Amino acid sequence: MKGQTLSSYSNLIQTILRADYKIYAVDEYIREKPEKNVVVLRHDVDVNPHQALLMAKLERSLGVKSTYYFRYIPRVFNESIIKSIGEMGFEVGYHYETLDKSYGNFPEAISLFKNELESFRKIAPVKTVCSHGNVVRNKHYSGLNYDIFKFSENLLEECNLKAEAYLNMLFSPLVYLSDSIERTSNPFKSVEDLIRRIEMQSEDDINYYILFHPCLWPNGTVDSFKIKLKKTIFHTSAKMFRLLSKGRGCDNNSAQKTSLN
Numbered sequence: 561m562k563g564q565t566l567s568s569y570s571n572l573i574q575t576i577l578r579a580d581y582k583i584y585a586v587d588e589y590i591r592e593k594p595e596k597n598v599v600v601l602r603h604d605v606d607v608n609p610h611q612a613l614l615m616a617k618l619e620r621s622l623g624v625k626s627t628y629y630f631r632y633i634p635r636v637f638n639e640s641i642i643k644s645i646g647e648m649g650f651e652v653g654y655h656y657e658t659l660d661k662s663y664g665n666f667p668e669a670i671s672l673f674k675n676e677l678e679s680f681r682k683i684a685p686v687k688t689v690c691s692h693g694n695v696v697r698n699k700h701y702s703g704l705n706y707d708i709f710k711f712s713e714n715l716l717e718e719c720n721l722k723a724e725a726y727l728n729m730l731f732s733p734l735v736y737l738s739d740s741i742e743r744t745s746n747p748f749k750s751v752e753d754l755i756r757r758i759e760m761q762s763e764d765d766i767n768y769y770i771l772f773h774p775c776l777w778p779n780g781t782v783d784s785f786k787i788k789l790k791k792t793i794f795h796t797s798a799k800m801f802r803l804l805s806k807g808r809g810c811d812n813n814s815a816q817k818t819s820l821n
């Protein structure tokens with residue numbers, strides 16, 4: 561969406577609150593099972609934990625609680641930031657990608673999942689987890705990372721988890737919005753569009769499930785320019801990689817690219 565900055569994010573959250581929605585973290589939503597005026601707010605921290613901390617501080621100043629899912633990779637697994645966000649009252653979760661890391665080996669992926677989850681739990685209580693959708697370069701499994709829960713049906717209970725953020729959120733209708741949906745299929749071209757839609761729909765019974773990546777909501781114009789440049793470089797190289805990979809059996813799963821990140 562055009563116009564993604566921390567400042568427009570602040571306007572968006574204030575609009576949601578003015579429209580009488582209540583904002584829920586994932587674990588809170590699972591526990592309370594509300595039916596009306598619901599916005600479930602989730603953040604996948606894919607690359608920049610520092611930006612997640614800024615977003616959490618902003619949300620705290622607006623009186624909002626949400627869920628932050630962190631990947632277990634060196635540049636994201638920042639113990640002090642994860643601890644701080646948890647101590648601020650936010651839900652901290654594990655953004656796993658173990659089937660990709662294990663090249664599709666299920667027993668290995670499940671064992672790695674348990675180990676990485678333990679590392680998170682040394683820092684904060686983790687009640688829910690969320691599948692990360694690697695794009696092209698780090699994608700080493702042809703399905704989705706949450707397939708481990710289909711392979712091992714008792715995995716949630718075994719790990720004392722309440723939910724997987726894609727598989728266990730369907731008990732009431734939620735309209736899914738993400739800042740990572742490809743521009744052509746995103747119903748909202750700009751943050752302003754989304755704000756207007758929420759203002760217009762405040763009388764309707766629409767519940768939202770929002771996924772925003774903190775790294776895509778920069779502080780200002782300079783950061784915004786850097787993100788645009790990085791996106792252009794990323795999309796160009798991803799396109800080239802896909803072209804070069806054709807015929808080599810590399811994954812090209814469209815669901816992964818559009819709905820999971």
Ligand SMILES: [Zn+2]
Nearest residue numbers: 604606692821
């Ligand atoms: Zn992700």
